[in-house]
Amino acid sequence: MSEESRVEDGNDSLVDPWDGDSRLPDFFGDAWSAxxxxxxxxxxxxxxxxxxxxxxVARLWERHMLNSAAVVPFLPDHGVIVDVGSGAGLPGVVVAAMRPAAQVILVEPMERRVAWLEDVVERTRLTNVEVRRARAQELDGAVEADAVTARAVASLDKLYRWTAPLVREGGSIVAMKGAKAAEELAAAAKVMRSVGLIDGRVHEATTIAGIEPTRVVSAVRGRGARVR
Incomplete structure (x- = not known):
């Protein structure tokens, strides 16, 4: 999308320049309706x-929907995906729509947000979603995930402590991060070792031309690893 088409005037702050872009349904494919x-x-x-x-409101497609979609290529097609701190449903609801063969568990501790997520599931008619009111730390032993996702939840060192026990051996933790993702990953190295995570990487994930890449940090639960 050209810069000219993004020029704002006094009333354009409530208009999303990506609304109606024909590339959106093409990008989301079968997930588009949801x-x-x-x-x-x-x-x-x-x-x-x-x-x-x-x-x-005027940045939902760029800052939230497409940003959430950027994490999907790093997630399995099948199995259990747990989205911790789901909040408004980002990225969890988008992930569920784009990974229909996976079971997606949206984990959120706040009651009003849980109610919202349940409303969203009903409206979107997504049948592969479960909403749980809990904190990630409370699910140790209750779920075994093939992947855990998180967006704007906590620093990586805290996130890894909270979520590594939820991930099966060979499974992954996939977090969406900002400009300092590499520094944050480096700072979490000691914690990664202590919780059995390996192969930490920062990816520049792209979606549609004109959208800034999303930094995605992935780490894998090592085989035979024990969380200490």
Whole structure:
């Protein structure tokens, strides 16, 4: 999308320049119906429910929906995917729509957000989603995930302590991070070793031309690893 098409005037702050872009349904493919329904519900209710700020309405596709989709290539097609700190459903709902053969568990401790997530699941008619009211640390022994996802939940050292016990051997933790992802990964090296995580990597994940890449940090639960 050209810079000219993004120029804002006094009333454009509430208009998402990506609305109606023909590349969106092509990109999301079979997931488009659920993703579009989720997006529309966020536009309608997200700010009112305190899930997104007023400025985010005009940036939902770029900053949230496509940003969430960037994590999907790093996730398995099947198995159990646990999204911790799901909040508004990002990336968990988008992941569920794009990985229909996987079971996606949305983990969120706040009651009002759990209610929102249950509403979203009903509206989008996603049948592969389960919503649990809990903190990640409370699910040790209750779930065995093939992958865990997280967006804006905690620093990697904390995230790894909380979520490594939820991941089966050979499974992965996939976190969406910002510009300092590499530094954060390096700082978490000691914790990674202590919780049995290996092969930490930072990926520049792309979606649609004109959208900034998303930094995705992946790590794998080592075979025979024990969380200390």
């Amino acid at each position: 993703v579009e329904t989720f997006h529309a519900y966020l536009v309608e209710e997200g700010e009112l429910r305190g899930l997104i700020g007023p400025r985010e």
